[in-house]
Each structure stands twice: as structure tokens, then as C-alpha cells.
Amino acid sequence: MSATTSSVVGNLQHSLSVERASEFTEEDLHALCEAADAAIIDGGGFGWVNPPGRMALERYFRGVLLVPERELFLARLDGIIVGSAQLVRPPRNNEAQAFTATLMHSFIAPYARGFGLARRLTLRVEEAARALGYQVLNLDVRETQEAAIALYEGLGYIRWGVHPAYARVGGRTIRGIHYFKLLQPGGRIA
Ligand SMILES: CC(C)(COP(=O)(O)OP(=O)(O)OC[C@H]1O[C@@H](n2cnc3c(N)ncnc32)[C@H](O)[C@@H]1OP(=O)(O)O)[C@@H](O)C(=O)NCCC(=O)NCCS
Numbered sequence: 001m002s003a004t005t006s007s008v009v010g011n012l013q014h015s016l017s018v019e020r021a022s023e024f025t026e027e028d029l030h031a032l033c034e035a036a037d038a039a040i041i042d043g044g045g046f047g048w049v050n051p052p053g054r055m056a057l058e059r060y061f062r063g064v065l066l067v068p069e070r071e072l073f074l075a076r077l078d079g080i081i082v083g084s085a086q087l088v089r090p091p092r093n094n095e096a097q098a099f100t101a102t103l104m105h106s107f108i109a110p111y112a113r114g115f116g117l118a119r120r121l122t123l124r125v126e127e128a129a130r131a132l133g134y135q136v137l138n139l140d141v142r143e144t145q146e147a148a149i150a151l152y153e154g155l156g157y158i159r160w161g162v163h164p165a166y167a168r169v170g171g172r173t174i175r176g177i178h179y180f181k182l183l184q185p186g187g188r189i190a
Helices: 026-042 054-066 117-131 146-154
Strands: 003-009 012-021 070-077 080-088 100-108 136-142 158-169 172-182
Touching: 012 117, 026 054, 026 080, 026 100, 054 070, 070 117, 080 117, 100 117, 117 136, 117 146, 136 146, 136 158, 146 172
Parallel strands: 100 136
Antiparallel strands: 003 012, 012 070, 070 080, 080 100, 136 172, 158 172
């Protein structure tokens, strides 16, 4: 299910929507790979530093839909997929952390930023995690991802730690910032 709203940017009205993916049309997969490619080239790819090529991206996203612990959420601008995020549940053996989930690999293509799609995507993932009974949502970002830091801190994520050797990009070691958010009403752990 996706709820569509509209947003006026400049003089133009745009439709914005976010949905959970269960399968891809060829057109949707093409648009998703295009968006991922553009985000990676821009420097904010989800782990990738260099674009891995269209075939690898297609295999990657088809694979995500097959992983039982992962749910893929898609953002659309005027009906076209321009970004995604993943809700990752803990594996079944991790009983001690069965109340926590992780938001990973969130991105919006550079050509679709500033419309409020990442905020909607994040809130949709939170809603899905909450509906599944999770009480804590974890996430982490590179310290260079300033837009993401503003996004998550604006949505109430609590910064709890800094990883000094989180990522390597262009031969440089980059720190990572770790966040969590309590999902249930009143921010309590039941
Ligand atoms: C971070 C990212 C997802 C934001 O996407 P977006 O759709 O443009 O974000 P939104 O339009 O929903 O903006 C929501 C909030 O994010 C923050 N934000 C977004 N872009 C920003 C920017 N360029 N600079 C500072 N803050 C920014 C703001 O707080 C904004 O709220 P506001 O509009 O009320 O000021 C996008 O820039 C991106 O894909 N970056 C590269 C990948 C990445 O960092 N992913 C997240 C970590 S895995």
C-alpha cells in the first residue's frame, strides 16, 4: 500500500509516495537501479563507493526481496522510483535483541532530493517496525553524511556513539555515528 501526497516545489506540483516492495516490474527495477547509481556516483551510496554496474545492482535488489529478514521500501516522485530504504530484522538466533530492528541503506537520488521523500521513507520504516512489535530502531551513518545526520536528528534519533574506523572512502578513514530511536508510545521499553 502507498499513500500519495503532493508537494509544490517552485511552481510545479509533484506527487510523493512511499511503499513496501514485494516484487518489481522491469520499469521499477530500472528506475531503482538508476537512482542507486546516481546516489553512489554522488558519494552517498549504501556501502558502495564505486557503481558496481547495472547487472550487479539488479541482482542486489532482486536478492534483497528474497532475504527473509529484510523489507524494502521504495520512494516515488511523480510515480518514478527515486530511492529506497531497508528494514532489517534480527536473525532468529538473536533472541536477546529480538526487540530491535535496523534501518539501513536509505538513499534518495540526487535529482529527487529536497522534496521530503527521505523523511516520509524513514517514517514509513518506523511505522512498519512498530507494527511488527519492534521497540528500538537502530541506524548508523558516515560522519560526512550531513543531510542524513540532520534528517535523523530532526526525527528524534538519539546519537549514542561514534565509531572511529567506520568506513574507508578514497583511502580515507571516516568515522561513523550511531543512533537509536525508541518506537513505542512514550519512548518506553516494554
Ligand atoms: C540524506 C538523504 C536521504 C535526504 O534525502 P531527501 O529526500 O533530500 O531529504 P528530505 O527532503 O526528506 O529532508 C528531510 C530533512 O533532512 C535534512 N536534510 C535534507 N537535505 C539536507 C541537506 N542538503 N542539508 C542539511 N539537511 C538536509 C533536513 O533536516 C530536512 O528537513 P527540512 O526540509 O525540514 O529542513 C539524501 O540526501 C541522500 O540520499 N544522501 C546520501 C545517502 C545517505 O546519506 N543516506 C543516509 C544514510 S544510509
